[in-house]
Amino acid sequence: MRIDIISVLPELLESPFSHSIMKRAQTKGLLEVHVHQLRQWAVNEYGQVDDYQYGGGAGMVMMCEPLAKAIEHLQSERKYDEIIYMTPDGKRFDQQIANRLSLYENLLVICGHYKGIDERIRQHFVTLEISIGDYVLSGGELAAAVVIDAIGRIIPGVLNDETSALTDSFQDNLLAPPVYTRPANFRGWEVPSILLSGDPKKIEQWRYEQAVARTTERRPDLE
Structure with a gap:
């Protein structure tokens, strides 16, 4: 381009x-x-x-x-x-x-x-x-x-992982779900156990549900 x-x-x-x-x-x-x-x-x-x-x-x-x-x-x-x-x-x-x-x-x-x-x-x-x-x-x-x-940033090939852009906020009229990284326990604040489960389908479903909930709460106009 x-x-x-x-x-x-x-x-x-x-x-x-x-x-x-x-x-x-x-x-x-x-x-x-x-x-x-x-x-x-x-x-x-x-x-x-x-x-x-x-x-x-x-x-x-x-x-x-x-x-x-x-x-x-x-x-x-x-x-x-x-x-x-x-x-x-x-x-x-x-x-x-x-x-x-x-x-x-x-x-x-x-x-x-x-x-x-x-x-x-x-x-x-x-x-x-x-x-x-x-x-x-x-x-x-x-x-x-x-x-x-x-x-x-969404031109094919620009991002190292193109799926990153596909999961950004607003791509499906939804805000992005919450994200976490290491450590799994910081000051007693724990990462949701589902993200540590290693089950891709359950994790994907959890992220979708979180995205819907966050959108409903913060940007109901998008639904």
Whole structure:
């Protein structure tokens, strides 16, 4: 998979893709992430990419021309399965969206700033608008990093044990069950005996029951 990102602050995205699972995905050649500075398509020599809103009001708006040029330049090099705009009023991101996007080959992500991007870019270029929650960030970069991390980790071959991703929270509209590791007894706090039984079927059933119980208690909206 290749993911291109358009941003006015590429520096914000250097760290998230340089460590841990995202770094491993790129080292294995399973994921490419390319961040493009929008100002290289600026409308003037000063690097301008934003302007005042028509109709007045506080806050600047990212201009049509730089974004259109950036998108069209990248489109001339490859066809994108989705052109994604990170925005608080987009579709709420969830595991099912991550699963679907992980099957694609080329994604383009636009990171908004200020009061957002000119509506005409959304109307004529964007194919999917995503929000990571009902709150506002300073820009779309951190939200893009969240989405790309969720997508990248489930690309086949990225994780050493691919079944790990299949048992994550939300994969079956259930939260993950509780997990334990050594020692079996810590300060008198014992691991459930079923997990020490060596019976895979009973353990699987216990985990399913725990997942259902935890989901009912904490996230009944998922059921």
